[in-house]
Amino acid sequence: MLERGRISVAQFTILVFLVTTGDSILVLPSSIAGEAKNDAWLSGIFALGIGLLLVLLFYQVSKLFPDLTFVEYSDRIFGSFLGKILAGLFLLYPFLSVALLLRELGDFLTTQILPHTPMEAITILFMVFVIYGTRLGLETWVRAGQVFLPFFLLLVALFFAFLTPQFQLDNIKPILGDGLKPMLRGSLTFTAFPFMETLIVLIMIFPYVKVKKQIDLRNAMLLAQTAGGALLIFMMLTALLVFGGELVAHQQYPSYSLAKKINIGKFLERIEAIIAILWLITIFIKATFYFYSSTLGLAQLLKLQDYRPLTFPLGMLAIVLSLEVSPSITYYNEVISKYWPLLDFTISLIFIPLILLAGLFYLKNN
Numbered sequence: 001m002l003e004r005g006r007i008s009v010a011q012f013t014i015l016v017f018l019v020t021t022g023d024s025i026l027v028l029p030s031s032i033a034g035e036a037k038n039d040a041w042l043s044g045i046f047a048l049g050i051g052l053l054l055v056l057l058f059y060q061v062s063k064l065f066p067d068l069t070f071v072e073y074s075d076r077i078f079g080s081f082l083g084k085i086l087a088g089l090f091l092l093y094p095f096l097s098v099a100l101l102l103r104e105l106g107d108f109l110t111t112q113i114l115p116h117t118p119m120e121a122i123t124i125l126f127m128v129f130v131i132y133g134t135r136l137g138l139e140t141w142v143r144a145g146q147v148f149l150p151f152f153l154l155l156v157a158l159f160f161a162f163l164t165p166q167f168q169l170d171n172i173k174p175i176l177g178d179g180l181k182p183m184l185r186g187s188l189t190f191t192a193f194p195f196m197e198t199l200i201v202l203i204m205i206f207p208y209v210k211v212k213k214q215i216d217l218r219n220a221m222l223l224a225q226t227a228g229g230a231l232l233i234f235m236m237l238t239a240l241l242v243f244g245g246e247l248v249a250h251q252q253y254p255s256y257s258l259a260k261k262i263n264i265g266k267f268l269e270r271i272e273a274i275i276a277i278l279w280l281i282t283i284f285i286k287a288t289f290y291f292y293s294s295t296l297g298l299a300q301l302l303k304l305q306d307y308r309p310l311t312f313p314l315g316m317l318a319i320v321l322s323l324e325v326s327p328s329i330t331y332y333n334e335v336i337s338k339y340w341p342l343l344d345f346t347i348s349l350i351f352i353p354l355i356l357l358a359g360l361f362y363l364k365n366n
Contacts (some may be wrong), residue, residue, distance in 0.1 A: 002307050005139035012209045013220040018145050020228030022286035024194045026279045029239045029254040036186030037245035038172045043186030044233035051195030051225050058199045059218040062206040064359040070203045071300040077362045091297045094201045094290040101287045102322035107329040123319050131315045133288045135308050145285045152281050155274050162262040171244040192341030196348045204293040
């Protein structure tokens with residue numbers, strides 16, 4: 001194996017939780033509220049149920065070849081030629097995700113915090129940390145997430161505690177006032193971004209999780225996805241209770257705007273850096289997870305002895321792609337956010353199930 005490091009079930013659970021939260025903690029409320037308005041929190045609950053069902057699907061995939069990544073067992077199932085084509089197409093997903101995360105980061109910082117800083121400088125600097133983490137190996141950057149977790153949870157607890165006095169229950173009434181359809185439309189996006197995006201790429205690191213029983217992997221994913229989904233639902237509900245559905249739908253970063261509303265005795269206020277720090281922690285772990293998966297997978301595809309030489313060229317390519325993927329933040333939100341979930345659903349509900357069926361057929365006849 002190219003990767004000799006191993007992570008524990010607990011570390012894997014933390015990783016899945018942070019990746020599930022990821023960039024969604026900042027950008028998801030606006031997208032869902034645009035569809036479901038005041039019922040966006042119900043979309044989250046419905047999406048969480050779908051996400052947990054998807055965990056069971058991907059768990060079945062992990063049981064087929066527990067010691068191989070997707071790239072390795074696609075070659076075994078479909079042969080060298082077709083297997084490489086399928087694996088190459090699959091690896092485009094995490095790599096494109098890295099570019100989109102870089103773009104999200106650049107858009108946020110240049111519009112909200114560092115308006116006079118070139119986006120190129122931000123994306124290059126952030127990518128340096130992602131490359132460095134990837135080169136240090138799986139164990140190192142996963143442990144970084146383990147170190148960040150207590151600070152992350154503390155900041156989340158303070159964030160919600162400070163906003164509780166501003167909750168207004170009337171902002172989420174009437175429940176299902178527009179019927180079920182808007183809520184269900186919102187749940188599709190809610191399912192795609194935090195849940196499907198995480199599960200799709202996890203099949204690249206299943207072999208590196210130290211488990212006594214394979215069912216431990218399933219339980220870890222269920223726990224992490226439930227915790228991450230619950231956090232996002234509560235973030236959504238908080239935004240709705242403070243702002244209302246219409247205002248959340250028309251804000252670029254509702255969670256960041258929430259932090260600006262915090263005012264404790266006219267002494268503790270304007271602490272929006274809290275939500276920025278939360279987001280930077282989770283987006284770093286998520287970007288490193290995607291970048292690691294794409295570089296490791298490409299090295300396996302090319303039969304290399306080490307994936308690290310690929311980190312610099314792929315990192316530079318990701319930076320360029322992040323700058324070219326969208327001409328503006330408006331285009332990104334209206335086009336990328338609209339059509340990217342379709343790719344998530346295609347991979348999760350068509351591509352992966354077909355691989356599962358092919359794997360079962362292969363094992364049955366060999």
